[in-house]
Amino acid sequence: MPEPIRVLVTGAAGQIAYSVLLSIAKGDVFGKDQPLILLLLDITPMMTALQGVVMELEDCATAPLKEVIATDQEEVAFKDLDVAILVGSMPRREGMERKDLLKANVKIFKSQGAALDKYAKKSVKVIVVGNPANTNCLTASRSAPSIPKSNFSCLTRLDHNRAKAQIAQKLKLGCNDVKNVIIWGNHSSTQYPDVTHAKVKVHGKELGVYEAIKDDCYLKGEFITTVQQRGAAVIKARKLSSAMSASKAICDHVQDIWFGTPEGEFVSMGVISDGNSYGIPEDLLYSFPVTIKNKNWSFVEGLPIDDFSREKMDLTAKELMEEKETAFEFLASV
Numbered sequence: 001m002p003e004p005i006r007v008l009v010t011g012a013a014g015q016i017a018y019s020v021l022l023s024i025a026k027g028d029v030f031g032k033d034q035p036l037i038l039l040l041l042d043i044t045p046m047m048t049a050l051q052g053v054v055m056e057l058e059d060c061a062t063a064p065l066k067e068v069i070a071t072d073q074e075e076v077a078f079k080d081l082d083v084a085i086l087v088g089s090m091p092r093r094e095g096m097e098r099k100d101l102l103k104a105n106v107k108i109f110k111s112q113g114a115a116l117d118k119y120a121k122k123s124v125k126v127i128v129v130g131n132p133a134n135t136n137c138l139t140a141s142r143s144a145p146s147i148p149k150s151n152f153s154c155l156t157r158l159d160h161n162r163a164k165a166q167i168a169q170k171l172k173l174g175c176n177d178v179k180n181v182i183i184w185g186n187h188s189s190t191q192y193p194d195v196t197h198a199k200v201k202v203h204g205k206e207l208g209v210y211e212a213i214k215d216d217c218y219l220k221g222e223f224i225t226t227v228q229q230r231g232a233a234v235i236k237a238r239k240l241s242s243a244m245s246a247s248k249a250i251c252d253h254v255q256d257i258w259f260g261t262p263e264g265e266f267v268s269m270g271v272i273s274d275g276n277s278y279g280i281p282e283d284l285l286y287s288f289p290v291t292i293k294n295k296n297w298s299f300v301e302g303l304p305i306d307d308f309s310r311e312k313m314d315l316t317a318k319e320l321m322e323e324k325e326t327a328f329e330f331l332a333s334v
């Protein structure tokens, strides 16, 4: 039996955690034979609710779960971590300015970055989900200088899965018959869902998506806006944000970090730009196509970028540069 790994989920009393914790505890992410110690962090007023989550996790009686530790203390939550899934963040309240939201989150992710630096293993893999996910992830990495930057990523897999599902539905295919869609940029409505390099399998034959759908107007218009605005559409209908699909996307993302991506396939992840890939400025936390092997990701290099894509990729980069600038101003002062 391997040694247990220590996995932290923050925002553990929230709605995404309620769904993702069961998948992790069942072994859907790290495998059925990998023992786990789950650490659950939330804020002090949520501790009673969190005790309820702990009881339910125990009652699931899953084999991989060896221990659950629920806490409101960072020094307990971040100790010796192998994986940190940072879901908890400050939500936007009515009348709250975007800048105030950014500032509140800089404070949280600066503190959690410093806790990672101080208490977690240096090999810890950090996945940021809480919004604004890209900039929160950059803040955490900046505040954890002893942990390699490449260990940090943010979730754009939900957008990636949404894009995949839209294409599959359009062609009446299964989702596994669609691969290599890309989400470029920010996990916000400026993201660019790109299917220029995506492939579909129709009657056993691999085709490009443009060739299969034969409707450039849809792919350059309605498809993009549907994926960009899907989160808002779910909130409008459910009066709550996406939680089941966000949880599934977290599982896909972390499972790929742990076990790697299939041969010939790439996935979308927010990672820190090296300044040499696709003309995106250095040190921006931007969603790129990546492949993963031995728990390390690499950029998918050399995809040709046309003028339509270039414009959309630059637009979302511009938004991220502005967010970064504001966040780093606050970082110095909070």
Ligand code: NAI
Residues within 6 Å of the ligand: 010, 011, 012, 013, 014, 015, 016, 017, 041, 042, 043, 046, 087, 088, 089, 090, 091, 108, 128, 129, 130, 131, 132, 133, 155, 156, 157, 158, 159, 187, 241, 242, 243, 246
């Ligand atoms: P929720 O409001 O149900 O739960 C959030 C939890 O975080 C609450 O229990 C809250 O007390 C906790 N929290 C707040 N500050 C904290 C801190 N400093 N430390 C630890 N816990 C803290 O929200 P939900 O639906 O679970 O969503 C969580 C976040 O994920 C939101 O920011 C949401 O916008 C984001 N999200 C991101 C997606 C992505 O694709 N990147 C997709 C869907 C949601």
